[in-house]
Amino acid sequence: xxxxxxxxxxxxxxxxxxxxxxxxxxxxxxxxxxxxxxxxxxxxxxxxxxxxxxxxxxxxxxxxxxxxxxxxxxxxxxxxxxxxxxxxxxxxxxxxxxxxxxxxxxxxxxxxxxxxxxxxxxxxxxxxxxxxxxxxxxxxxx
Amino acid sequence: xxxxxxxxxxxxxxxxxxxxxxxxxxxxxxxxxxxxxxxxxxxxxxxxxxxxxxxxxxxxxxxxxxxxxxxxxxxxxxxxxxxxxxxxxxxxxxxxxxxxxxxxxxxxxxxxxxxxxxxxxxxxxxxxxxxxxxxxxxxxxx
DNA sequence: TAAGAAATGGTACTAAAGTATGATTCATTT
DNA sequence: AAATGAATCATACTTTAGTACCATTTCTTA
Numbered sequence: 001x002x003x004x005x006x007x008x009x010x011x012x013x014x015x016x017x018x019x020x021x022x023x024x025x026x027x028x029x030x031x032x033x034x035x036x037x038x039x040x041x042x043x044x045x046x047x048x049x050x051x052x053x054x055x056x057x058x059x060x061x062x063x064x065x066x067x068x069x070x071x072x073x074x075x076x077x078x079x080x081x082x083x084x085x086x087x088x089x090x091x092x093x094x095x096x097x098x099x100x101x102x103x104x105x106x107x108x109x110x111x112x113x114x115x116x117x118x119x120x121x122x123x124x125x126x127x128x129x130x131x132x133x134x135x136x137x138x139x140x141x142x
Numbered sequence: 143x144x145x146x147x148x149x150x151x152x153x154x155x156x157x158x159x160x161x162x163x164x165x166x167x168x169x170x171x172x173x174x175x176x177x178x179x180x181x182x183x184x185x186x187x188x189x190x191x192x193x194x195x196x197x198x199x200x201x202x203x204x205x206x207x208x209x210x211x212x213x214x215x216x217x218x219x220x221x222x223x224x225x226x227x228x229x230x231x232x233x234x235x236x237x238x239x240x241x242x243x244x245x246x247x248x249x250x251x252x253x254x255x256x257x258x259x260x261x262x263x264x265x266x267x268x269x270x271x272x273x274x275x276x277x278x279x280x281x282x283x284x
Numbered sequence: 285t286a287a288g289a290a291a292t293g294g295t296a297c298t299a300a301a302g303t304a305t306g307a308t309t310c311a312t313t314t
Numbered sequence: 315a316a317a318t319g320a321a322t323c324a325t326a327c328t329t330t331a332g333t334a335c336c337a338t339t340t341c342t343t344a
Contacts, residue, residue, distance in 0.1 A: 083320060096273035099301065111323050118302060128330085129301080130271060131238035225290060240330065253293045260332060270300085271331075285344105292339075300331065306324085313318075 076141045080123045087141075089116040094133040094142055214282045222265045224283075231258040236275040236284055 077087055085106075092102045099113045106113070117129065126132045136142040219229055227248075234244045241255045248255070259271065266281075268274045278284040 085321060093272060094276070096268070096270060096276040098270060098299095108321085109323055111325090112321070114302065115322080118304090121302080126238070127302085128238060128240060130235060130275065133272065133275060134236070134238040227291060241332090242330080250291085251293055253295090254291070256332065257292075260334090263332080269332085287344080288342085290339100290341075292337100294335100294337080296334085298331100298333075300329100302329070303327080305326095307322100308324105309320100309322075311318100311320085314316085 073141055076139050080139075080141075082120065082123050082141075086116050086120045086123070089113060090120055090132060090136060091142065093117065093129045094136060218281050218283045222281075222283075224262065224265050228258050228262045228265070229283075231255060232262055232274060232278060233284065235259065235271045236278060 082090070088106060089102055092105060097105065099117065100110055103110045103113045117132075121127065121129075121132055124132050124135050126135050133142070224232070230248060231244055234247060239247065241259065242252055245252045245255045259274075263269065263271075263274055266274050266277050268277050275284070
């Protein structure tokens, strides 16, 4: 950002110099005022567009998106009353694993996985694992 | 976008008029050249930033992000040999719908939905719908 | 027009997923 | 110490999902 400001100052100074030169030529050669105005307009509008692009895309948009999503995460999980184990199951479900595979990964029985996922669906207020994935992403907990 | 261009033209015209007026005053009252240049610079840079914001956020950035993902999208789908109907089923699967619900939404039988999803899984090289969702997002086709 | 892909549907079967209920263990909290 | 919540597991059952095969009907394209 500091770099942008420096470059901005430099470019403005440069343009002022260019303007001065043009100003001088105007008096000497009596150039058409329209051309003069046109050049000035194009130069400054270009500068503005470039500046606007730097400022808008580089800062505002990005930071907003990434900060918010990570904060809501853990809070939402607690609010919904989702336990650690249930959350782990949720992660594996959304990674595409079957209940049996999840059981093996977590070293628990298929029964337990079903219990966890069933409770999870209640807390997420969904009926299927695919809905759970969808909702979890909507709620930013995945 | 047409509106933006119209407004742009209008504002430029307006500024030209303002410049003319200033030009006139300059000859009459012999204003300082520096002030004149400053006013011109500020006006056009402002216009440029405003324009830049419009153009960049409205077009370039968005279209870039959306066009790219949309292009890879359709190309990938074609490369995998996924048909329109299969893709529709994929979308509904990832939205969390059951096969029965998908059948109702597309006005086809449960049988057909199963056929489509089964073929889809072959093409995506997955075994389950949750894996299909995962892979589809990895491949940027969803 | 004939060949082939796409879409549709049926039957039958297997495999997962999901629900309901009850029970045990363990750690934490009151 | 008693109560509570989390994690574990089992059994039994219902519902979805998924596979395999086969068949018919559009479309599209060579």
